[in-house]
Amino acid sequence: MRVLAVLASAVLALLLSLPLAALFLRRPPAEILQRLADPLVLDALRLSLVTSLAATVAAIVLGLPAAYLLATRRFRGKRVVELLVQLPMVLPPTVSGFALLLALGRAGLAGRALEAFGVTLPFTTLGVIVAQTFMAVPFFVLAARSGFEQVDVRYREAAATLRADEVRTALTVMLPLALPAIVAGGTMACARALGEFGATITFAGNMPGLTQTMPLAVYLALQTDLDAAIALSVVLVALAIGLLAGVHAAGGILLGARTRRA
Amino acid sequence: MLEARLAFARPGFDLEVELSCAAGETLVLVGESGSGKTTVLRLLAGLEPPLAGHVHVDGAAWSDAASGAWLSPERRSVGYVAQGDTLFPHLDALGNVAFGPCALGISRREAESRAHAALERAGASAWAGRKPHELSGGQKQRVALARALVLEPEVLLLDEPLSALDPGTRRELRADLARRLPALPCATVLVTHSPVEALALGNRLAAIEHGRIVQAGDREALVLRPRSNYVADFLGVNLFRGAIRREDAGALLAAETGSLHVVVDDDVADGEECFALVNPRDITLSLLAPATSARNVISGLVQEIVPEPPHGERVRVALDGRPPLVAEVTRESAAELGLQPGLRVHASFKSSGVTTYR
Numbered sequence: 001m002r003v004l005a006v007l008a009s010a011v012l013a014l015l016l017s018l019p020l021a022a023l024f025l026r027r028p029p030a031e032i033l034q035r036l037a038d039p040l041v042l043d044a045l046r047l048s049l050v051t052s053l054a055a056t057v058a059a060i061v062l063g064l065p066a067a068y069l070l071a072t073r074r075f076r077g078k079r080v081v082e083l084l085v086q087l088p089m090v091l092p093p094t095v096s097g098f099a100l101l102l103a104l105g106r107a108g109l110a111g112r113a114l115e116a117f118g119v120t121l122p123f124t125t126l127g128v129i130v131a132q133t134f135m136a137v138p139f140f141v142l143a144a145r146s147g148f149e150q151v152d153v154r155y156r157e158a159a160a161t162l163r164a165d166e167v168r169t170a171l172t173v174m175l176p177l178a179l180p181a182i183v184a185g186g187t188m189a190c191a192r193a194l195g196e197f198g199a200t201i202t203f204a205g206n207m208p209g210l211t212q213t214m215p216l217a218v219y220l221a222l223q224t225d226l227d228a229a230i231a232l233s234v235v236l237v238a239l240a241i242g243l244l245a246g247v248h249a250a251g252g253i254l255l256g257a258r259t260r261r262a
Numbered sequence: 263m264l265e266a267r268l269a270f271a272r273p274g275f276d277l278e279v280e281l282s283c284a285a286g287e288t289l290v291l292v293g294e295s296g297s298g299k300t301t302v303l304r305l306l307a308g309l310e311p312p313l314a315g316h317v318h319v320d321g322a323a324w325s326d327a328a329s330g331a332w333l334s335p336e337r338r339s340v341g342y343v344a345q346g347d348t349l350f351p352h353l354d355a356l357g358n359v360a361f362g363p364c365a366l367g368i369s370r371r372e373a374e375s376r377a378h379a380a381l382e383r384a385g386a387s388a389w390a391g392r393k394p395h396e397l398s399g400g401q402k403q404r405v406a407l408a409r410a411l412v413l414e415p416e417v418l419l420l421d422e423p424l425s426a427l428d429p430g431t432r433r434e435l436r437a438d439l440a441r442r443l444p445a446l447p448c449a450t451v452l453v454t455h456s457p458v459e460a461l462a463l464g465n466r467l468a469a470i471e472h473g474r475i476v477q478a479g480d481r482e483a484l485v486l487r488p489r490s491n492y493v494a495d496f497l498g499v500n501l502f503r504g505a506i507r508r509e510d511a512g513a514l515l516a517a518e519t520g521s522l523h524v525v526v527d528d529d530v531a532d533g534e535e536c537f538a539l540v541n542p543r544d545i546t547l548s549l550l551a552p553a554t555s556a557r558n559v560i561s562g563l564v565q566e567i568v569p570e571p572p573h574g575e576r577v578r579v580a581l582d583g584r585p586p587l588v589a590e591v592t593r594e595s596a597a598e599l600g601l602q603p604g605l606r607v608h609a610s611f612k613s614s615g616v617t618t619y620r
Contacts, residue, residue, distance in 0.1 A: 154348045157309050160335035161342040162362035163413065172361070176352045 023233050035231035043209045044217035045235060051125065051213060052193035055132035059140040059189040062133070064182070067141045068170060071148035072156075089138045097202025100131060104203075127204035128211050132193035140189040147181020148174055183250040191243040195236070264417050264449040267315035268305045270298075270473075277301055277473030283449040283466075285320075285416070290464030291453045292496060298473040299453040300345065303419045306451065307342045308335040319416050319449075336365070338417075341410030341448070345421040347402055349394040355381060355405045356390040362413045376412055384408035385438065400431035411446070420452040424459055436462055457496040461485070469493045487619050489537060498578070500540040500587050508532045512557070512613055520585030523557035523613035530620070539617040542578060542590035545609050549599060556610040560587060564605045567596065577601075581609055 035041060069075075070082065088096055103109045104121045114121060121127040151174055159169040175182070197215040204211040206220065214236050221229035263284050270277040277298040283289040291299045304310040306317055308324065316326040323331040324338050349358050356377050363373035381387040386404040389397055397405065403423060410418060423439065424432045440462050443450055454460050460467055461481060468478035469492055476490040488494045494501030504517035506526055513526045515538045524538050546552070552559060562583025570576040570590065577596050579589045587609050591599075599607065 152348075154344055154346070155350060157335070158342070158344065158348040158350070159361070159365075160309070161307050161338075161340055162365055162409065163336045164361070164365035165336050168365055173350060177350075 020237060023230065023237065026230055027227060031227070032231050032234050035227050036235065038228055038231065040208065040217060040221065040225075040228055041231055041235070044212055044214045044232060047125065047128070047209065047212065048194060048214040051128045051132055052190055052196075054129045055136050055193035056140075056186055056190040058129065058133040059137040059193075060182075060186050063137050063141040063185075063189075064144060067144035067185075068148055068174065070141070071145045072174075085141050086138055088135050089142075093135060093196070093198025094202050096134060097131060097199035097204075100134060100199065100203040104130065122203060123205040123207065123211060125204075125210055128200055128213060131199040131203045132196045135196050135199050136189040136192040139192050140185040143185025143188060144178065144182045147178035147185070150181070151177045180250065184247045187243050187247045187250065191240055194239060194243070263321075264306075264317070264319050264451070266306060266317045268302060268312055268317070269314040270301055270305055270310065271313050275301075275473060279470065279473070279475055281451070281468060281475070281478075283417075283451055285447055285449050286444070287466065288443045288450040288452055288464050290460045290467045291451065291470050292455065292457070292460045292467060293453075293470035293492070294455060297470045299455075299470055300421055301473075302470070303342070303421050303451065303453055306417065307340050307419055308333060308338050339413070339415045341413065341415035341418045343403075343406045343410045343418075343420045343423055346426060347394065347399075347406075349397075349402055349406055349409070351394050354391050354393050355386060355397070355408075358394070358405060359409045359412050362409065366413065377408070380408040380412035381405065383442075384411070398431070399427045400435055403427065403435060415448055418446065418448045418450040420450065422454055423452070425454070425456070439463055457498075460496075469496075487537070487617075488539065494539070498542065498588070500542060500585075502538040502540075502585060503535065504538070505533050506530055506536050506618075515616075515618065517585055520560070520583070522585070522616055524616045524618045525614050526618050530618075534620065536618050536620050539619075540587065540611060540615070541617075542588045544615040545587060545589035545611045547579065547589055547591055547595070547599060547601070547607050547609055549605075549607060551608055552610050554610050555612070556615075557613040558616070559608055559610045560584065561606060561608045562586070564601055564603050564607060566603060567601055569593070579607075581607065583609065 066085065070078070101108065101122055103111070104114060105111045106115060106120070106122065119126070121130055155173050155177065156169055159173045164172065195215055196213070197219070200211065200213060201216055206212050206216050212220070214232055218229050218232045218236070221232060263282065265282045267280045268277065275298070279298070279302055281289060291302060293299045301310060305312050312325060312327065314327045316328065317324040318326070319339070323329060324333045325331060350361065353361065356374060359377035359380050360370070360373040363376050364370065368376070378387060378390065381390055384404045384407050386401065386408055389401055389405065394402055407423070424435055427435060436459060443463060452463055464481060466478070466480050467484045468475045469490055470476070471490065471492050477484060477488065477493050484493060485497060488497055488499065488501055491501060502515060502517035502519070502522060504515045507514045507516060513524050515522045515524045515536060517538070522538055522540070526536065530536065546556070560581070560583040562581035565580040565582050568578045570578055574593065576590050576592055579591060579596065579601060581587045581589065589609055601607070
């Protein structure tokens with residue numbers, strides 16, 4: 001049994017690492033660095049950073065209250081809300097993008113109303129942000145909610161007996177104590193937004209400089225310019241690793257400060 | 263003045279308690295874990311919704327099922343030191359104590375100066391800048407007390423404030439509390455399962471068992487005339503209850519577990535239910551049936567021998583006779599008798615040594 005377990009793990013490690021190695025070893029590093037100056041790459045990089053950061057902020061602003069309420073309240077229809085919040089994680093991204101189009105497109109359910117306010121979402125940078133937020137927000141809510149849930153209820157009660165109303169308790173007790181989870185959730189959401197492909201291309205299209213984020217640029221370059229695709233991919237992998245390391249470091253630092261000597 | 267009638271129920275547990283506590287007074291609720299002590303405090307603080315009853319403080323209704331009045335916890339003038347460590351881990355001691363004043367909208371400066379003063383009074387000002395994880399159990403408890411008192415609450419609730427501490431710190435803090443509590447202007451309700459704490463800290467005591475107060479009164483009444491097995495256990499005395507049967511020379515109290523010769527007042531009627539209290543120190547143990555004038559001689563097997571704190575100079579000996587008894591003898595006499603579990607001994611005590619009361 002142990003041999004089989006080790007074998008399976010070895011195969012898994014290979015499966016996970018081989019593609020990365022292939023990506024990094026295909027061209028000499030100098031050549032990859034050179035391609036980074038390519039306008040195609042730079043445009044996509046700039047757009048990706050702007051949109052995924054905006055989507056992260058949107059996910060936090062919209063997701064924090066929901067995460068708090070889901071963690072602290074019982075209400076009718078809570079199950080439905082939970083399902084709704086989790087759905088984007090399991091939907092095929094292209095379906096999500098298509099649904100967004102039907103809802104917020106020019107002829108869509110709410111599209112006309114938006115149009116009346118002069119807001120156009122499909123095939124705009126704003127649309128990219130909406131698609132990324134749609135896809136990323138579940139990751140944030142999930143992490144933040146569990147962060148709030150893990151705060152010992154006795155701290156909330158202590159705050160109440162110290163004359164703090166719920167809003168004050170949420171802001172001055174719950175938020176700081178759930179911060180590691182919130183930071184981790186925000187980082188996960190950012191990573192998800194950065195890598196978002198299907199919903200973005202379906203809802204916002206693939207226009208260089210406007211809606212062509214890095215994953216889209218990789219896909220396009222794959223068919224025309226393999227070296228550019230490699231350079232873009234390497235940058236994405238580096239960013240992803242950076243974010244993942246960030247999650248771990250943030251969790252470690254924040255948690256460590258709290259539990260050291262506990 | 264705190265006056266409360268509390269009714270509460272959750273599956274497998276229900277509680278119905280009436281209590282009152284004047285300003286400046288300390289009411290100690292004693293009971294085993296699961297008896298409902300903590301629930302009483304939570305109901306008073308508004309952390310648990312009552313089934314019925316009321317909580318009135320100086321005439322104001324904090325909750326009243328009859329009128330529907332209800333103040334949420336943050337609108338009650340209450341200081342609550344919950345069991346265990348509930349200091350906010352992300353704030354230092356000063357921040358913890360200043361939390362309440364800040365929540366009331368007092369400016370940060372003023373809040374911190376009040377917090378400093380409260381820490382000072384609790385003997386905790388030296389640790390103002392430390393986070394809870396940098397504090398020892400006793401230090402945390404002092405900060406928690408400062409936090410609960412900083413707003414000068416009308417009602418102070420203390421849930422096992424000393425239970426998590428090591429013996430030395432516990433003694434020190436207990437002495438501090440015994441000095442401080444009587445000087446506080448608030449009504450204090452303290453919960454404990456420790457007899458020593460209860461007797462050291464309370465003006466009045468109430469013993470709670472299965473969600474009911476089984477005996478309440480001032481300390482002396484409780485010590486001299488316990489009326490429940492729980493209180494007797496906690497005082498370490500033998501308590502029996504049964505009907506009095508008058509005889510030619512004295513009287514017999516027939517408890518469920520055995521009979522005792524007692525002396526009763528003339529006005530106690532034949533067949534009346536009475537309590538009989540036997541102090542373990544008044545019991546003499548011997549190996550052979552004693553040649554004594556003591557009316558009560560009960561033989562039984564030694565079940566357990568436990569040294570008495572603090573130094574074990576005396577030992578408590580549990581006997582499984584009819585009725586079962588606990589005797590207390592010196593360590594020397596226990597050694598002389600060669601006491602050990604399983605040994606048959608005779609316990610003797612005079613009928614006049616049994617305190618009998620209705």
